[in-house]
Amino acid sequence: MATQRVVVVGGGLAGLTAAYALTRAQPEADVVVLESSGRVGGNVRTLRRDGCTVELGPDAFLTRPGHAEALCESLGLGGSLRAPDEGASRVMVAHRRGMQPLPDGMALGMPRSVSQLARTRLLSPLGKARAAMDLVLPARDEPEATVGALVGARFGQEVKDHLVEPVVGGIYGGDIDELDAATIMPMFANVRGSLLRALASAPRPTGHSPMRAPHGGLDGVVHELARALGPDRVIREAPARRVARHDDGWSVHLDDGVRLDADELVLATPPGVTADLLEAESPELAELLRRFRLKPALTVVMAFERASLQLPRASGALIPRNAPAPLNALSAVTFVDRKWPARVADHLSVVRTAFRPAHALAWMGASDADVVRFAREALSTILPLPEARWSAVERFETGTPCPEVGHTRRATECRARAAAMGGLSIVGAAVDGPGIAGCVRGATAAAEAIATRISGIRG
DSSP, rough: OOOOOOEEEBBHHHHHHHHHHHHHHHHSSSSEOSSSSSSOTTOOEEEEEEEEEESOOOOOEOOOOOSSHHHHHHHTTTGGGEEEOOOOEEEEEEEEEEEEOOOTTOOOBBBBHHHHHHSSSSEEEEEEHHHHGGSSSOOOOTTTHHHHHHHHHOHHHHHIIIIIIIHHHHOOOOOTTBBBBHHHHHTTTOSSHHHHHHHHHSOOOOOOSSSEEETOOOOHHHHHHHHHHTTEEEEEEEEEEEEEEEETEEEEETSSSEEESEEEEOSSSSSHHHHHTTTTOOOOHHHHHHTTTEEEEEEEEEEGGGGGGOOOSSSSEEOTSSOTGHHHHHHHEEEEHHHGGSSSTTTTTEEEEEEHHHHHHHHHTSSSHHHHHHHHHHHTHHHHHHHHOOEEEEEEEEEEOBBBBBBHHHHHHHHHHHHHSEEEOOOOOOHOOOOHHHHHHHHHHHHHHHHHHHHHOOO
16 A cells, blocks of 8 residues: 655644644645745744743633643653632722723633623623623524624623623734634523623633643744654745645645645645635635735734833723724733743843734734834823833734634535545634644644544554
8 A cells, every 4th residue: 555645735833733733643645835935834933032922923722621731742742731810819900990800710802701791891881781681681592693792782882892892802903703602602602692691600710811822932843744744744935826626536736836636635724725726726726715804914013121110900991992093902911920920031121013904904014113112102191101112012913813703614514525525634723613722732733633544554
């Protein structure tokens, strides 16, 4: 029996994980990863400067359901995993030219009890009374509601604007009036009445953070994946231009005219790129893939002398979209030396801020100096900042996947159409869920399915 070849297009976290999981399940398989650029890791990017380690993309992963943690253990990184500092677990929300704490124990910014509503200063008395009406409002049946529509209908405008929008918008980088409630809030899939009652009966957080990251930075995961695969299996600066289906498998055509044949093909590229690759083979699947949206992202890091800056005892602050200009151009700020104290030199404080997607797009072509100047001025409306000792800017043209209404249905259909073509797998944050946990889970599942098919051929 001939050795089965698997070609993975895309050297981001999902592509590397799929290749690594497959080599462990089927060591005899011939696996190769094609990465169009000179670096692997996709949106996982870690900055090291002046004794500080700062994530420019995602800064941690969820420990549930456990795939990302298991991957780190497999790579020998389990002992280096750390949770954010518990002493700074509080999250602030920009409010009336200042900051107020987000109430503890909320679910994506939604209250679990009336008493929780009563204590927060982020809502007016009228806003609290309106939110409590969720307990008596009649049931609604909107199977494809947006997050904004669902929360606004049950809790009212203030909860939507001051609590849920900063949290959900900060995580997903999208407009909650477009984001799919079924994808982001699956705990309400069968709830038609009170969300307060549903949340009150749901399991509560344990008090320990569900987030983890390697002490040395998330790019350590990427580097260990690439090292484990070896240089012969990870080919950089090898952009794929098209793929073609044959009776006995797939072919991948590269920029330089090289053709690679494969028994199994894994596409771990952004959905628009994946659509272009598949256009000739399946226009219907390509069209479906183009309906996924990835918003641009822009991250600014500023380091200050610690003695010159007084930060709140919190991991960071969320910024509502209705905050006054220019602050509303930003979505969140992380106090890195509060959240990850061991990663920052003792004499420094490091602040990391993220732009809202529309503003990220507008500032994408500006100079680093202008971007930093604007971010500092915007943040100074809630947090007076001195001159930075140093700064850094990172641009992500394809940043955060935005699961808009119907997202779960589209993702399921994409996977089904790919499977029907035979020997094709599509992985990545757009179809498997945002964040590192989603990428690792989806890539691992795809590798397991491929390994099973290879075993069937050999058996």
